[in-house]
Amino acid sequence: MALSDPKIRPAPVIRQLDEAAINRIAAGEVVERPASAVKELVENAIDAGATRIEIDYADGGKRLIRVTDDGCGIAGDDLPLALSRHATSKIDGSDLLEISTFGFRGEALPSLGAVGRLTITSRCGDAAASITVTGGRAEAVRPAALSRGTRVELRDLFHATPARLKFLRTDRAEAQAIAETVKRLALAEPFVAFTLTDLSGDSPRTVFRADAQSGDLFDALHGRTAQVLGRDFAANAIPLDAEREGHHLTGYAALPTYSRGSSVQQFLFVNGRPVQDRLLIGALRAAYMDVLSRDRHPAAVLFIDCAPRLVDVNVHPAKSQVRFRDGGSVRGLIVSGLRHALAGAGHRASSTVAGATLGAFRAEPGPAPANEPARVYQMDRPAPRAAMPPMPGFAEAPAPSARIEAPAAPAPGDERRPLGAARAQVHENYIVAQTETGIVLVDQHAAHERLVYEKLKRQSAENGIAAQALLIPEIVELSESDCALLLSHADTLATLGLVLEPFGGGAVAVRETPALLGQVDAAALVRDILDELADLGESTALRARIDAILSRVACHGSIRSGRQMRAEEMNALLREMEATPLSGQCNHGRPTYVELKLSDIERLFGRT
Template sequence: MNADPRNISANERPVIRQLDEAAANRIAAGEVVERPASAVKELVENALDAGARRIDVAYADAGKTLIRITDDGCGMTAEDLPLALSRHATSKIDGSDLLNIRSFGFRGEALPSLGAVGRLTLTSRAEGFDAAQITVAGGQLGPVKPAALTRGTVVELRDLFYATPARLKFLRSDRAEAQAIADVVKRLAMAAPYVSFTLRDVSAESRELFRADAEQGELFDALAARLGRVLGRAFSDNAVRLNAEREGLRLTGYAALPTYSRGAAIEQFLFVNHRPVRDKMLLGALRAAYMDFLSRDRHPAAVLFLDCEPERVDVNVHPAKAEVRFREAGVPRGLIVTGIRHALAEAGHRASSTVATATLGAMQPEPAGPPRLYQMDRPSYGAIRSAYAAQMPLSSFDEAPQPFTGAPAEPFTPSARVEPVPEATPELTRRPLGAARAQLHENYIVAQTETGMVLVDQHAAHERLVYERLKKQMAEKGVAAQALLIPEIVEFSPSDAARLLEAAADLERLGLTIEPFGGAAIAVRETPAILGEIDAGALLRDVLDELSDLGESLKLQARIEAVLSRMACHGSIRSGRQMRVEEMNALLREMEATPHSGQCNHGRPTYVELKLSDIERLFGRT
């Protein structure tokens, strides 16, 4: 038989056949159940849809030989069990409106798909009914039997993919598959903070890998506590609260400060109507929100919840429901960008506590051990005299006492410039960044606060202040444009030209004026003056790539802001400049009043705050 379908003759016409139920279920399973983590996701979502308040997930051999989900949801009756294992049978929707979906599951494919590729046992009990059990293996349904169960449902899946052994060859290592299961459980735990979750590995002996008890209190407090359990206290302590609304869409959650950034996009979690998604457009909006605060090799951390009426979002565009499609795509993207930027602006000069933690980690005290015996513990008469002399106030550094050993003293060169500083007023020390006390190495300002000290990088801090000032001026006065003596004509395909012309008004506000030039050509009339001489064609192609990928382009704005950043760098206080106390205090006060001053234009911190208790711990005074 000819393998090329283009060369099939009339006598070799292929015959259309109706696939049997088992084959259809195995095909469906290939889309729904990609790996053990996919099975866990579907079963835990079913438990959440059933109103469970406690969910236990157990697996063996990374889910290949056993996956068991136990919940305390509403359960099913004996009559429901065979129907639950039939394709396209569900209690979530009635089929009349596929856009009004308010549950995780709705297709009725998960259980029959799992039963087609593994050995599935379903035990359940609804309130007021006796418990019942049913088993399906490789698509073959067994009879319903009586069972013992207090309440809820237990789903036990053994020997996953035994009916399709080829799929087993495509699984990754046990470590990778187990990690994928943990990621799925933690994502769903973030989506349901009022539900208790446990994850156990029962391969050899039962080991509890993750536990999150149901949280209490109002939504933001419960969510913050749950995120602390899942992502760690470092995230919850260094994230700002999000609560914004636009055109019927609501954005809630937490976004980390720019100084709490990651080397990879491992702490970016998006939920639409509490459904975990990995949507390219929404992830692009998250990157755009931090575009002005992070360098290209750093990634933001955030947990974002978008809630809207189900009719405004289509969740039926991906077999695993991992992607969604909004009716008005620009609204959620704009809400994420403006919501995060507004929350970060309200955070003001705040920097993440991890900066201080890293600083303290770099200051390693001497290793603990038996108490050392210092010379001062057995002082001689000369040592006592020298000690007393060392504690006397000095009029200059040149009067430092000589060592009592009799060795010739070397000239002392101070590493810090300490002016006669007036006594810090209580008003200044009560300010967040305190009162300036000294300048180290002509680059670092030391300030005293009520609870500790602050070390400021004067160049990085002033660079951010100048940058924010330039951006504010640009927003108020607009971007100056320079007209081209000869317009530059750039050829595109008709669809690409139409997409660019749709964005012409937005580009014009940034100083780039384009207009149609017949056919699929576009004429560039004006370019942003701040960019100088540019390749307009290359810029338009970059803008087009972003429009095609994300639906919106920030390429031109990013290039303009990069120029402003360079201007701010050259116009700020340089390293090596000596500053008077009044100048240092003025810089500290401006930092307190300027949003985003906690990090420089490249995402690095501009200051480090050390609490007095941490400093005392370094010297063993606690």
């Protein structure tokens, strides 16, 4: 008995999918969740020139999404065409590199109409019209009442594809995603007013509101960041304005002492389009590498503007990814622009540090006298620091005490300086300085550690990184493509003390390594560098290791906690902090000083 070969199968039949199936497939790429639908509709409103956009939703957007704008509108005769796939007014199809609008694919409206109940009402000229499409089936255009612009209403999202509903999260999570989407678009368009309303309950609830800003771009963006990210961000952010090889960087970046526990306050835009791009995120992280610990994240709103031909936005249907023609130049612009701006901030530290300090004071428990505010305060004590061994060249310090030694009179005019005049040293670790408007508390060890670190980095940049030759060169086997990529950066790596040479085939010979690193696993270091080069086009792994060593040297070479300082030493430390960039935070992003205004101190004692 002959057995049929299981590998032999009848030839599959090739068939043309119908329009409804095509639209549902496209919807799977474009409309992932309710927030995706909101994004597409709001972007259409912005492209239409709207100055006010209202977004309403119910049940996390599953039951209702409604976007109303005051843009140019759509003519009634064009409404059926607007619901056809790949029909758009944004481009004519002749040049896909000249894209200056949010939308251009012509997929959003037909995709939404394929998976929900979509109604578009729009006014263009003297008459308004409306059209409804349900599950891909459009009804006839009919007259409607609308004063201006367009109103798009999407009900019962994914009712035509119920399996997709099972993959949605809770109403609260979906509503939060909608809010985040609207906030990103609000940052992109500070001159447009946005209102986000939740209609789920018995009465409407305004979730987010951002009035249109005025003034120049920086003033408008500063006001919009205060609306979206809060006044603390706006008060502790520094402006950015840099340009390189046809790319322009603008925006605001927060001081390192205003770092966050996650990347929730990182907003990146390319030609006004919100993006989630690995190259840009990596560049932002690299710019703060020297002033933040690994578990902290910078906060920033960055805009990269360039000619449309220098960036490809047609990479993904959701348009959240882009590809630059010269990614290395863009990355270098972000890193250098941010570092220059942070250095320009000098010794400045986040104002939230003072707020946290004041918040640590609390009234002594017990009833206060009648009609009299509580005037005795105590401060929550932090955990005690680990003791540090004495360093050669320093006398053994006495045990810390609560005794305050008043120094000699400072130089005339010191109180008018940013960090004031030293008045005392508390617990042989904290310098108390008086300014014209308050007091400054300085952590002497953290501050001096930063100063020493900056000196070491400057010396390293001026004199280069000393290299140590390996007695026997280490051979690292790589693929030929990886070898070529690594050797293309050999000159840059050599300036950091890592000398590589080709060794035939896909192998490289490591001849020298940075002396600061001591004994090092050269193969592991080379592969770490190669991973970063492949991912980002540039590597910071070696520089980061060298800086970590310099930071460690600075820590051990700085003024120790517990050492008594003379008045002239304290004032010299304050003056050097004022003249040194980034001295407002230690090497790990923690503040080196806290400034308390006299008005805040008086408020603690009920004197206001």
